[in-house]
Amino acid sequence: MAVVFITGVSGQDGGYLAEQLLAGGDEVHGLVREQDRPAPGAQGPRLDDAHLHVTDLTDFAGLSALIKDVAPDEIYNLAGMSSVARSWVEPVATGEVTGLAVAAVLQAAWELSESSGRVVRVVQAASAEIFGNPATSPQDESTVIAPVTPYGGAKAYAHHMVGVYRGRGLHAVSAILYNHESPRRPPTFVTRKITRTAALIARGEADELALGNLDARRDWGWAPDYVDAMVRAARHSKAQDYVIATGVSHSVSEFVAAAFGRAGIDDWERYVRVDPAFVRPVDAFELVGDSTRARTELGWAPTRSFADIVAAMVDTDLSA
Ligand code: GDP
Secondary structure, eight states: OOEEEEETTTSHHHHHHHHHHHHTTOEEEEEEOGGGOOOTTOSSSOOTTSEEEEOOTTOHHHHHHHHHHHOOSEEEEOOSOOOHHHHHHOHHHHIIIIIIHHHHHHHHHHHHHHHHOSOOEEEEEEEGGGGOSOSSSSBOTTSOOOOOSHHHHHHHHHHHHHHHHHHHTOEEEEEEEOOEEOTTSOTTSHHHHHHHHHHHHHTTSOOOEEESOSSOEEOOEEHHHHHHHHHHHHHSSSOOOEEEOOSOOEEHHHHHHHHHHHTTOSOGGGTEEEOGGGSOSSOOSBOOBOOHHHHHHHOOOOOSOHHHHHHHHHHHHHTO
């Protein structure tokens, strides 16, 4: 049984991770912001058996003290500003939460490993956004890091700091996660926005879907698979970086077509309008990852296809 500390436990990935670890018998501690604390009996991940600690990630001193107090064997840093679009509006806050806080987590983990003499394992949830508009496709762990968004810049700093602390001797892993979705994805992300609106249109409760760039191509995977990859990476004998991706990309319009088809609507073009408000100042054309290292060294593989992911999300929204 491991003592595990998760930042961002109230998010999509944090919920799945806490559920997986609790089911395996681990002691789970989660960091939540006051406004994200789940109401008793609320729908969503089953966190009843987790120990929740209310702190803001930018309270670096409080965060360090909490990590010392909990003294975890494993730390999963999943918290952060998760919206690329939002990072253009709040670049400084994005840097604090998504970037600088990671230095506080790594330093606290390092001090804990020094004072306890134990191995403290840290997994940082990095993002394909660190590659910006990559010159090579698919990307792997050796692809040049060249972000093009404030979110990507903050994640790149965090990714480099993981390497810095690994060089110092900490068991630190950067999991370079490509887009990963589920019915728990908030509608600020394009996939859930599409599946939710498709369900509303199918029920006659909406008549339009306003989107930004329909040609962007992303490598969409199943969120619980990505959480499982992080656990495998944490518990592997050697700490290193891993690209976690399916290796297959689809365009936003292909996602729309699949989602509307699942909802029983074949003429999706009738309903979709491009709204400049959702077009980003800079947006990677295509992000697609090569996860050979994770597949060979961690025995990891995605369990759900693109069609299965779309179906699970649309079906949830149709029954909501
Ligand atoms: P991200 O990759 O973490 O930013 O995940 P998103 O789901 O927010 O965006 C994925 C892709 O969908 C990006 O290339 C966006 O530019 C594109 N996209 C197109 N229309 C929209 C939209 O209306 N909302 C969002 N969030 N993304 C959109």
